[in-house]
Amino acid sequence: IGLGGTGSYVLDLVAKTPVDEVHLFDGDEFAQHNAFRAPGAPSVEQLKEPPLKVNYFAEIYSKMRRGIIPHAEFLNASNLALLSGLNFVFVCLDKGRVKQELATFLEASGASFVDVGMGVHIGENNLLGTVRVTASTPENRELFRKHVSFTDGEDEAYASNIQIADLNMLNAAFAVLRWKKDIGFYQDLEGEHHITYSTNVNQSLSEKAVA
Numbered sequence: 102i103g104l105g106g107t108g109s110y111v112l113d114l115v116a117k118t119p120v121d122e123v124h125l126f127d128g129d130e131f132a133q134h135n136a137f138r139a140p141g142a143p144s145v146e147q148l149k150e151p152p153l154k155v156n157y158f159a160e161i162y163s164k165m166r167r168g169i170i171p172h173a174e175f176l177n178a179s180n181l182a183l184l185s186g187l188n189f190v191f192v193c194l195d196k197g198r199v200k201q202e203l204a205t206f207l208e209a210s211g212a213s214f215v216d217v218g219m220g221v222h223i224g225e226n227n228l229l230g231t232v233r234v235t236a237s238t239p240e241n242r243e244l245f246r247k248h249v250s251f252t253d254g255e256d257e258a259y260a261s262n263i264q265i266a267d268l269n270m271l272n273a274a275f276a277v278l279r280w281k282k283d284i285g286f287y288q289d290l291e292g293e294h295h296i297t298y299s300t301n302v303n304q305s306l307s308e309k310a311v312a
Contacts (some may be wrong), residue, residue, distance in 0.1 A: 102126045102176060102203065104154040106138030106269030107217050107276070108193030112158055113140045114277045115191075122168040124187065128175040131157040137263040175199075181206040189280055190214035201251040204237065213238040213283055215276045216249050219268060229301045230265060232272040236279050236294040241310040244294045248308075271298065 104112065104127040115123055130151040136143050141161065155171035163169045172183060177199060184190060184206065192203055192214055200216065207214050218233040237245035275296050282289040293307035 102190060102192050103194035104129075104131075104139075104158055105135065105193060106266060107219065107272045108191065109135075109139040109154075109158065110270045110273030111191045111193060111217075111276055112162065114273060115280075116162040116166060116169065120168070120188075122170055123162070124170045124172060124183075125155040125158060126172045126174070126176055126183070127154045128173060129154050134263050138266050138269050176203065178202050184212070185210065187212060189283070191276055191280070192216040193276075195253075197251040197253045200249065204245065204249070204251075208237065208242055211239055215279050216245065217272050217276050218249070219272055221265065221268070228265070229299070230268045231297060231299045232268055232275065234272065234275040234279055234296045236283070238283065238294070241292075241294050243310060244308060248295050268300075 102108070104125060108127070112123065112125065131139075131143070131147075131154045132151050133148050135154070136148060143157070147157070153171075153173045155173050159169045159171040174180065176183070181202065184203075190203075190207055190212060192200060194200065195218075204214075204216075213236070215234055215236045218235075220231045220233075222229040222231075233248070235245050235248045275298070278287065279293075279296070281287050291307060291309055293309045295308040296305060297307075298305040
C-alpha cells in the first residue's frame with residue numbers, strides 16, 4: 102500500500118518471489134521526484150505525461166511475472182474490503198488517520214502486516230537518516246500500537262532531499278526480511294516485531310514482545 106520510495110522497492114523485492122499475486126494500491130501519479138527514489142530509470146517522455154504509479158509499475162513487473170494487479174485508488178474506510186483475503190500487507194504511507202483505519206481493519210481480519218517509516222534530520226553539513234519497520238501479527242499486536250504514530254505529518258527534510266534512495270531501499274529490505282521470517286523462509290531466533298536503523302551510529306535495534 103503506497104508506491105513511493107520505500108513501497109516501490111518493496112514491490113521490486115516481492116515481485117521476484119513465487120507469490121501468486123501482488124496487489125498494488127496507490128492513487129498518485131509517478132512524478133519526477135518519484136523517479137529519484139524508485140528502482141529503474143523512467144524516460145523523459147514518460148515523465149512529461151506522468152502515468153499513475155500503479156500502472157507504471159504494473160507494466161514493468163508484468164514483463165517478468167504474472168499476478169501484478171494494480172488498484173489506482175487511495176484506500177480509506179469505504180474501500181478497505183479490497184484487502185480481504187490478502188496473506189500479508191506492506192503499509193508504506195505517511196497518512197496517520199488512514200494508517201489507523203488500515204491497522205484496525207487488518208487486525209480484525211487476522212492479517213499480518215508491516216508498517217515502514219523513515220526520518221531525515223538536517224545537521225550542520227549532512228543528514229541523519231533513520232528507518233523503521235514495525236510488524237503486526239496475530240501473535241503480537243502490542244508493539245505496533247506502541248511504535249506507530251497515527252497522526253499526519255510531513256517530514257520536511259525527507260521531502261526536500263530526494264537523493265536518499267539508499268534509505269528507501271534499506272527500509273524496504275528490512276520490511277521484506279520481516280515478511281520472509283514470518284513465512285518461515287529465513288530462520289528467526291528473535292521474533293522481533295520492531296526494527297530501527299540509524300545512519301549516524303550505524304546501529305540497528307530490535308524489539309520483541311515480552312511473554
